[in-house]
Amino acid sequence: MTSRARRIFAAPLAIVLASIALSGCVSPEADDTGRYTAPIGGSPVIANETPYSDALRCLAGVTARRPMRIAVGQIADYTGKYESDNSGRKLTQGAALMAMSALAKAGVPLVERFDTSVAEMELKYANNKLITADAKGTPGDFRRIMAGSIPGSKYYMVGGITELNFNIRSVGANGDGGGTSTNSLKGTIGGNMYVMNVGLDLRLVDTDTLEVVDVISYQKQIIGHQLQLGVFDFMGHTFFDASVGQSALEPIQLAVRSVIERAVLEMMVRLYHVPPDVCASNFGPDGDPLAGPGDAPSTASNLSADTNVSVRATAMPRLPSNPLAGADVPAAPQQADATDDPPAGDPPAPSHPSHAAAHAATLKETSHEASRQDPYRWYSSADPDAEPGLRPGIE
Secondary structure, three states, X not given: OOHHHHHHHHHHHHHHHHHHHHHOOOOOOXXXXXXXXXXXXXXXXXXXXXXXXXXXXXXXXXXXXXXXXEEEEEEEEOOOOEOOOOOOEOOOOOHHHHHHHHHHHOOOOEOOOOOOHHHHHHHHHHHOOOOEOOOOOOOOOEOOOOOOOOOOOOEEEEEEEEEEEEEEEEEEEEEEEEOOOOOOOEEEEEEEXXXXXXXXXXXXXXXXXXXXXXXXXXXXXXEEEEEEEEEEEEEOOEEEEEEEEEEEEOOHHHHHHHHHHHHHHHHHHHHOOOOOOOOHHHOOOOOOOOOOOOOOOOOHHHOOOOOOOOXXXXXXXXXXXXXXXXXXXXXXXXXXXXHHOOOOOOXXXXXXXXXXXXXXXXXXXXXXXXXXXXXXXXXXXXXXXXXXXXXXOOO
């Protein structure tokens, strides 16, 4: 058979073979299970965890001793970023749900304030005596509306995702090589990396007084990379061109969840006066399971000098025990058992005039603390020459 004949028969043969192969994947008639094809994949359902989930669960033993009901309000996406094809927003719209999950991991009692539509409808029906009081549906036995039947919250949490910065810094390299003759082997290789970040601002508010008792502002960097490799060559009267590539991006929405869990973790540790040695095994030496050797080390100076809880290398210095104390105001001594602590949102009034200034300082917003600026140590915390700063310019 001549080469011309082989080419003539090769194309129809390839089409027939492709059709036979595809017929095994998709059928024009449904099978016994009611499907035209079997879906691919078999990945099991797993827990949606972050590096801070274990530390949150560790706090459940502390929060159970002194339950304080907390509600979660609106934690919206304020970045205003949409996909280029207008298919939706870049970031999740469920940040409030992530905060609820984080609080639940920490064992904090929750009251629903985010979506009360069903409860309000039931209340409307009960007010009109349309809902029965028992499961049997006995006529005339309607549900009664009792005063004070809905528990209130002590604090509520609100905030938003305020930053989404693309391409903070990127680096790439490409190379081509091969023989000088026209039919020699030639190849190309390249790769690049890029960094972006998301930022969160969260606050905890006293429900009774509407005082902002805690403010958190955190950011997390996200990294992605791409690799490409290609080869081109002539083999006699034929040629081939092959290329392979690989790309990966840290999940953006998981980064949002990580930032929220880190913020909730710090808020709860401060709110419940958790001693620094509790759950210490869930943290690294810098008070964060993700802290690296290039991060600014935290010191025991962030804790009260007169605290009677010993500070070890594995303590949580970034999470002071007093939720209202500033970096320059010593915290009151705390025992390991938090059951006898006074409510965090109601510090006692000073009994001596000399304590007035310190008492007033405890009510100030605490977002200026140096320990909270460690995550903003430039955009590259691995730079040993970097000085603490907030969003410097990128060269």
